[in-house]
Amino acid sequence: MADAVTAPRQPVHLADYRAPAFAVDQVELEFDLHPQATQVRARLHMHRRSAGQLHLDGRKLKLLEIRLDGEELGDNSYHVDEAGLTIYEVPDRFTLETLVEICPAENTELSGLYMSGSGFFTQCEPEGFRKITFFPDRPDVMARYRVRMTADAQKYPVLLSNGNKLAEGTENARNWAEWEDPHPKPSYLFALVAADLVAVRDEFVTMSGRRVELGIWVERGDETRCGHAMESLKTAMRWDEDTFGLEYDLDVFNIAAVADFNAGAMENKGLNIFNTAYVLASPETATDTDFQNVERVIAHEYFHNWTGDRVTCRDWFQLSLKEGLTVFRDQEFMADQFSAAVKRIADVRLLRATQFRDDAGPLAHPVRPASYLEINNFYTTTIYEKGAEVVRMYRTLMGREAFRRGMDNYIRDNDNSAATVEDFFAAMQAAVPEHNIWQILRWYDQAGTPEITFEETYNPTNRSFMLTLRQHTNPTPGQESKLPFLMPVTVGLLDENGNEMLEETLVFHQAEQNFVFSHIDKPPVASLFRNFSAPVKLKGQSRERLAFLAAKDTDLFNRWDALQQYASAALLEAVAAHQAGRIFQLDAGLQDAIAATLRQAPRDQAFTAEALILPSESLLADDMAVVDPDAIHAVREAARATLGAALRDRFNSMYWECAKVNPADHSGPAMAARALKNAALAYLCAAGDVPRAWEQFNQGANMTDTLAALTQLADKPGEKREAALAAFYDEWKDTPLVLDKWFSVQARANAPDTLARVRALTQHEAFDLRNPNRVRALIGAFSTNQAKFHDASGDGYRLLADMVLRLDETNPQVAARLIAALGPWRRFAPARQALMRTELERILARGKLSPNTYEMASKALA
Structure with a gap:
């Protein structure tokens, strides 16, 4: 049984740290x-x-x-x-x-x-x-x-x-x-x-x-x-x-x-x-994503042997010292194994979808929190993924060789001891004594995501280009005002044809700062924060500028990002039109950009597969002042269907070309081909070609293709959906990790009956509330289903709260983490606000509640 409390216990404060009295x-x-x-x-x-x-x-x-x-x-x-x-x-x-x-x-x-x-x-x-x-x-x-x-x-x-x-x-x-x-x-x-x-x-x-x-x-x-x-x-x-000189x-x-x-x-x-989810993998039971996750997590835990074990953290406030650093190391490892650009895109996609949202809500906290009630609640993407971005900024500011010297310093000076983020900073600063980088420590102590705006001025007389950058970070709980952050800004200047005139990394550390480039013969287009050189939100790029960068930027990350931002702007414009009662019309520029992306597919299939994915419903919601999940869902689905129909021939050709890959091949190129094939399948099914998914499902070539097809079928109520789900269950009911996928596919489905199915699945004989993997597969997955979780009836919120209260009695760690889905309640219209708040209050009204769940629910309501 879990510990329970009737009143909150006292928080632990970083400022109160004292060395242990006994060794x-x-x-x-x-x-x-x-x-x-x-x-x-x-x-x-x-x-x-x-x-x-x-x-x-x-x-x-x-x-x-x-x-x-x-x-x-x-x-x-x-x-x-x-x-x-x-x-x-x-x-x-x-x-x-x-x-x-x-x-x-x-x-x-x-x-x-x-x-x-x-x-x-x-x-x-x-x-x-x-x-x-x-x-x-x-x-x-x-x-x-x-x-x-x-x-x-x-x-x-x-x-x-x-x-x-x-x-x-x-x-x-x-x-x-x-x-x-x-x-x-x-x-x-x-x-x-x-x-x-x-x-x-x-x-x-x-x-x-x-x-x-x-x-x-x-x-x-x-x-x-x-x-x-x-x-x-x-x-x-x-x-x-080979990379860090660290031997087992x-x-x-x-x-x-x-x-x-x-x-x-x-x-x-x-x-x-x-x-077991991060050890067991075979083509029959694991998707390409599973194979990559196994490799990533195996590497992450092994890398901890030095960054976490031989050098550990002094106290739990320094948790990112081991986790953020080791995430950075596993990111670099995976980038070396596959496509570095695609790996960077995937990491930033996760950061924006989770950490940026936390930074904008009541659960925001710094990379090094000032206090906690229950330390288990701080194993978050802020500690891990944002912490990794801070380490990456160190390297970008210092350069690879100096960063390696800093890592050598850090391991040597702190081996077999418990360190702090200041110890890591001291090791890095010693590697670049000619530069003062102390201001980077603000990333550990200030919460929030900086928002960057810019101005450009070209002077033809003296052939100079001036870039003005401004940074602002919104208030977060307990931190109303923010000091400027130190950040590297990697900038590329492009001519009108997309040719790169120069690339340089700027050091931006003031609220407003001017940077002047000399000997620039013509007005350039600036590609800012290349390779996502700092975890910020760049504001103010016009639709025309984004279209140019999406087509011509030489930095693959920024090319992808420009297309994402263009698509977000176009879809949010369509959401506003939908709310006003107007019929959906696809932005012509977006269709052209997707078509151009398809034409470039032979050069980089992995990148193309990523670039074809439209911004998620949750990311679109993050850019709305008042979230309307129904309008977002309707518009995004309409866009997918319209694109699928308009570019049917190209998607079809791409599908069959990529289908030639050996189903048992798990090399990087083979995974890229399958990713592109299944991206094409998603668009074709959105346009009505459900038989294609049925055919692929029945082929059962490998788990990647089978699950991709099942995902499409799960969205479409009917005999084929029921037959596919039943067949999958019958084949894999005795293989727990695969059965988790069966639960998850249904929890994430776009079908009208998803909420009812999820509630029914909580009573299924194979659903086990004691198994965290099964809980995450059903309840965790459902809470990320933007349209269905936020059903106007509030039944999705009630279902989540019911599960939280049941889990709190046995496994409060898992229970508390589910509450994050209710955290952004203030961003919705009053009716949904009231429904979400009611469930948070119901959780807190429980007579005996674990410190884990109490802390998360009370912070969400604060």
Whole structure:
């Protein structure tokens, strides 16, 4: 069961940080594993660093024994409450031994030690270790761990933990194993697995010639779907050596996959624990996107070995120090594996669709928050994706070589310690002592997305071009006024034919700033923020300028972005016309731009597939003063249908040309061809060619094509839709990750009955509220369905609130994250505002509510 509160607990403030009063030198843990009553014996070898009583965090722990330096403590020597264990007097150096009992089988929060599938697993970030034993559970307490586990030999034959295995054996029908991690680590990186798993094994030879044993541990029967994950791991290990000079530092590297997991994966030192969704992949069960996600997440967690494990964060306010930095690293890795431009587009699309929206609403917070009530609520795209953009700005400002010197400084100066964003800044500044970049720290402490406007002046007399930039950031909760940000602005000047006259990166750090370019022979067109050089909103580009850039910009990202902005302007104009009762008419320039994009397809299929996607309904909503989801949906669907009909021959030709690719080929070019084929399929189906989707679905060439076809069929009520959904379910009902796709397709469908279907699916025998993947597949996916979630009846809001309240009783982490869908309630018309607010108030009216859900709901209403 989840913790509950009747009143809000006190927030934690960054300003109140104090170094720990006690350090832990060595941890010895003994686990006697039983589902209902696991006993954990902990010996903590500690010493005092400052005055004060010893307090150890602990939750839901039954204390059986407690000894100080071998002597049993009396009841008057310590106190246990719901927050942990306090010992009144201890010497300056001592060994504390405790024995506690916990119940993994009843741990539905999936934090700490819990059971899933064939055995025991842990998740300790951020505060799960305190549910295992009494401990100073904070990132800046780093210690070396030695672990011994015993478990039923038949039921749990595999026993894994951090570091290197020392010994193993069997006694009295129980297995035992001992592991030791030679590197100091915080408690949140502790990991344990005891289960009936099988391993897919390989090895990696490091750049210094050491052999590392690699193991991916999965449930029996899943071994055949681990090949891609293993190859991804080895590729990531080599890339980190080649790119950052970072070599793996243990004898073994293990990954264990678990079906019940609140996040994607966890970077525990030497024993990464993964959601099965990011390990298992085969052409029959996984889409191209799944294959790429497996590679990305495998790389991300491996890269944490240095940026997160060897160098961790001092406190949770510094969370982006490891997560933003490591996201940047996995973005660069993926860009090197596939198309760099398409990867950049995908990353920015995610940032705009999620983080920009958060920045504009009541849930906005800085990359380094000033306070939190529940740290689990701050695992957000602001911490991860916006944090990665800040790291990218460092590199853009410094240059690649200097950035690498800065990374070397950072690792060297902070190895085996807990660092802050100031430590990262100091390492970077030391690499470029000739430049003062201190102002970049404002990105960590100020929330909001800067809005940039510009003016251009060309002087033919002295052949100069002046660019004036202005920045403004709107108020966010607790921050009414903002100081100017430091940002790199990569600018390209183009002539009337699109030829590049120059490219330069400007340093923009004032509210208003002029930049003068000399020896410019003719009036240029400025391509601003190339490759999205800063996470900002660029305002004021005319439709004519956007059309020019979409057709002729030499920067692929800006070419895509110009087309997106042009399409947004055209569609929002059509939305206004729809609201006024006028018949939809497609903007001729938009049709020409899509046609031109199709003509360029042979040069770059991956880019073309991205460029063909119209701005999403949620992104269009972000640009409306008052969101009208019905009008947005009607216009976007009309635009897709009109384009599909007007360019039918071109889409058809493109479809058949791309269909020639081998269905089993998962190379970059093959994935690009399938993406373009299925983009064409979407337009053709929008124009009425549903039989094309039916034919592709029945071919069942691979999961990418099958799911793309099913997605189109799910939008169209009728016999084919029902037959396809039934056939898919019958084939994949026993494969959980594929069945998640079945739920998700229906939750995102544009069909008139989507809301009713989703409510019915919550009662389906295959829907399991205890499994986070299944909840995200149905409820999470539905909450992103702009038109259906925001049904005028308010039933979509009620459904979400019902799920939040049910989940809060068992898994408050997952429950709280669903509330974000109700956060932008103020941006809608009064009727929808009232309906959304009512559901938020209903959530808060619950007598006992977890801190996670309370914080998110109360902030949404604030």
